[in-house]
Amino acid sequence: MKNLFDRFARSRRARRLVGWTGVVLVVPFAIWLPLSALQLVPSIVEVFGVPGLRIPATVVISGLLIAAIGFWDYDDN
Template identity: 55%
Template sequence: MKKSTDITNRLRKVRVFIGWLGLLIATPFFIWGLLGLLGLVPSMLQVFGISGIRIPASITIIGLLVAAIGFWDYD
């Protein structure tokens, strides 16, 4: 019985790590977007253009999906 709880605890720690990793991936683009709206840094549209905005948007969505998987509590 102890072995299964040990594996469960390890898997939970790995899932939480994956969740934080996903948030870490998405956070810079959120900060960049807010600072770009305030005019403190060049906006993503200025850097990537209209068609290139898919690049930071895709990275942000991937980070949020990874975070959702990592923080999903299916117990």
């Protein structure tokens, strides 16, 4: 199992795919924020409510962490 993970972790294509997946999770909320500030769409608080803000926050933080892991370029020794 370690060998399979090692091949995946060292594959530049696979890491880029993981990174872009993380970015795709973040982009809708990044676009929603300025649009809601301009009052073109309802704000996140209006849609989810204050207690429900955990949902978009979890998605955004997870997306950023996934993107960081995917785009992390470590030494290939």
